[in-house]
Amino acid sequence: AQSVAQPEDQVNVAEGNPLTVKCTYSVSGNPYLFWYVQYPNRGLQFLLKYITGDNLVKGSYGFEAEFNKSQTSFHLKKPSALVSDSALYFCAVDSGGYQKVTFGTGTKLQVIP
C-alpha cells in the first residue's frame, strides 16, 4: 500500500524568509510525487511533480521540491515567502498501484507580514 505523510498541520514563516513544507512517502515501486496548493474557497491547483530525472523539481510561483530517495522525502521549498503563498498545501504520491493517487492530510502555510 502506498501512503504519504505531512507531519506538520501548520507552518508559520515570516515574509521574505525561506519556507519548507515537509512530505514523506511510502510506496512499493517507483514513486511519482506531486504538490498541489489550495487557496481558500478554491479547488486544488497543481504546483509541481517528480517523475524521473533531476531530483530538484521546479514548479509554479517560484516553488521547488527535492526528491530524496534514501529519506523517502519530497519537501516543498521556496527561497523567499510571500504573504500570497498562504494556503493549504497537499503532497501526493502515485506508484501505479490499485490505490491510484494518494494525498496527504495537507499543511496550512501561514506567511506573516
Added chain:
Amino acid sequence: ETGVTQTPRHLVMGMTNKKSLKCEQHLGHNAMYWYKQSAKKPLELMFVYSLEERVENNSVPSRFSPECPNSSHLFLHLHTLQPEDSALYLCASSQETGVQETQYFGPGTRLLVL
C-alpha cells in the same frame, strides 16, 4: 481558473432529500474523478471514470451514485445522506488515468447535510 467547473458551489440538504452535483471540464480530458475533502483528513478518492467508464470505486456507500454521460460531464447523485457526509466534494480531470497525470480540480461543492 483550471478549466473545471462545479455547480452548485454550496448545498444544504436534509437527510431525506435527493440532489445532484455537477462537474464539467473544458480541457478535452478523458478521465474524471470525484473526491471528498474533510477537515484534517486526506483527500478521499471516491470514483474514477476513464472515457465515460467507471474504473475505480473506492468502496463508497450506495447513497452516492456517479454518472458520466460523456467525457466532459460528471455527476454525483446524492440521496438519503448522513450528517457525516458533510464535506467539500471536489471534481478533477486529467488527460488519462496514468501515473504521471496531473489532475486539474474544480472549486468544489461545499455540502452540508442536516
